[in-house]
Amino acid sequence: MTCNKCGKENEEGAKFCKDCGNSLMQRRSKKQKKRNLMYAIVLVLTLLGVGIGSAQLMEDEAEPVEPPKEELTAEIEPEPEPEPEAPEVEEETEEEPAIEPGVVEKVEEPEETVPAEEETAGTVTKVENVVPPSEQPEKVEPKKKEKTAIIKESQQKVYTILTEGGQGSGFLFSNTGMVVTNAHAVAGFTDVVVRNINGQDHPGTVVGISDESDIALIHVEAFEGIEPLEVEMEATDVGTEVIALGSPAGMENTASMGYLTGIDRDFYQEFTYEDIYQIDAKIAPGSSGGPLVDATTGKVIGINSLVIEEGDSIGFSIPMYSMHDQLSQWVTAPMSAEEVAALFQVYDDFNGYEDEEYEYDIDLEMKFDETNLSEFIGDFRYYYETSLKEEDFFYVQNLLVYESEIYNGISEYITDIAGQGMEFNFTQLDIAGIEIFEDHAIVHTEEAFDQKNAAGEWSVQERNKTYTIVMDEYGFYYVSDIVNKE
Structure with a gap:
């Protein structure tokens, strides 16, 4: 047997060279390990082909792969490899992972689905968070309208109130034909004329009036069944843009723009005005009883009642929410003509409502200004x-x-x-x-x-x-x- 290191002939069956001491079993060991390695690879490929349909079966069939590894280890470990041969042992150990890809592949196949499942779960969570109720406040906000549309819609239900003592304004409060106005606009009268935007006159009867708060209610049979203007039941903030509607200074059914410039104003005159709104929208005599409308929502927020004409005119409006209960009470339980007449001294000279010969002696001459x-x-x-x-x-x-x-x-x-x-x-x-x-x-x-x-x-x-x-x-x-x- 020839030593592959020094070339010296040795006896058949010798394990080490008698001249240099090199192992004569090395080549045979390598060939044997290579054959064992090939057997293991063939076995792994066979198992993969049989178990590819099920991850669990592949895991079960992976166990036979281990014995070849143990046999290789058993053969390698007993050999008394000298120090010079250590690198070759490490080289052989690096060859062994050739078996591992098959094993690793089988183990990782089911694990590859885990990230997909986690990603799906994460995606579901994101979808659930797309439209939570807390992110949808815009749906409950008051509906906004164009100012021109608000004016056009409101004017259909804003009226001119005519008496033999003058004229004022009013607006529809209920679908039973009830019209709100100021008490001072109809004080002294139970029968009035209510004119709509088309210039048509209808008879009206005062069915509610106060000698403390400057409010009154008129029933107009012709307006029954018409939907009223919507009313704001909460206090309105300073700075809100408003529209004042009415018939100021002989200009029937007009509208003026402005802002709510103050709140909680108090006046004590013929009537008591408490916590009323201050506005810079133009109003004038004849506007009394007309609605003050929120220029964004179109809701009635006040009843135009007073004006200070010194310098820049300043108007005042009674908050609608503060008078709503009293007006609603008159709708369900209207006052009688006698109850209305009893509140103001102007009726002292009035000898009953059945006296058809009674005539008013009031100068109603109108002049241009x-x-x-x-x-x-x-x-x-x-x-x-x-x-x-x-x-x-x-x-x-x-x-x-x-x-x-x-x-x-x-x-x-x-x-x-x-x-x-x-x-x-x-x-x-x-x-x-x-x-x-x-x-x-x-x-x-x-x-x-x-x-x-x-x-x-x-x-x-x-x-x-x-x-x-x-x-x-x-x-x-x-x-x-x-x-x-x-």
Whole structure:
């Protein structure tokens, strides 16, 4: 036997070279271990082919793989390998993991599904957190409306209250035809006239009135079945944008914008006003009893009642939530005519309600006023611009003499421009002069506005206009004619 290290011939069966001492069993051992390794690999591949359908079966069949490893270890460990041969033993040990990939693969197959399951569970958790109730507060917020829509809807249920002593305003409170107004607007009367936005007059009867709080309730049979304005039952914050509706200074059913500028104001006059709202929206005599509306929600928050006209006018409105219970009580249990009459001294000279010969001796003569005429033209321009913007004749029609030439002309013009994309921005309105005659008044103005035509082209338009204003028996102003002098 030849030593593979020094080439010296040795006796057959010798384990070590007699010359250099090198192990003569090394090559045979390596070949044997390689054969054992091949047997183990074939066995593992066979087991994988049989057990691929089940992870559990693969785990059970993996056990036969272990004996070859033990046999290899048993063969390697007894050999008295000298120090020079240590690297070769480490090299052989590195060859053994060739078996491990098969074993590891079988063990890791079922484990690979664990992360997938964990990921799925995490995904489910995320889905559940997408729309929790705590993240949906917007659904319970009060519904917001456009201001123009609020004005248009509210004006349908805002009325002018007419008596032989003057006029005021009111609004629909219940679907039983009950209209709220101020007590001072109807004090001394049980029978009144209630005029709607279309100028139609209906008889009304005072069925509730207070001599402490400035509130009253009128029943109008013609309004039964109509849904009332929605009422705000909570206190309103300072800074809230508001709309005051009513018939101020002879201007029937108009609206003015402003803000709630104060709360908890107290006044003690003919009536007691406690914790009332202060507003900067324009109101004037004739606005009394009209609604103060939240410009965002459209709900009635107050009853317009007082105005201080020194300097910049300041208005005051009774909070609706504070009067709701009393008004509701009158709806279900109305006062009698005698109970209403007993509250005010004006009835002392009134000899019963069956005395048909009784006549009121009150001077109801109405006169034109320059200040009111100027304000009326300003309001007319505002509502005319709104009609152009909204392409709706509704907003300006009640300020024009019904079926007059200018009434029909403006109506047709708004219809003609609808849908063409035209825009109007009013930039100037100056009162150049006012002439007052016995049955009408003339107001001269200088006006300017920016206009975009149907082709999308902008231009500046300037006008010198002459308005002819007439007044009805209740003091309401109307435009009967407009002449343009370019």
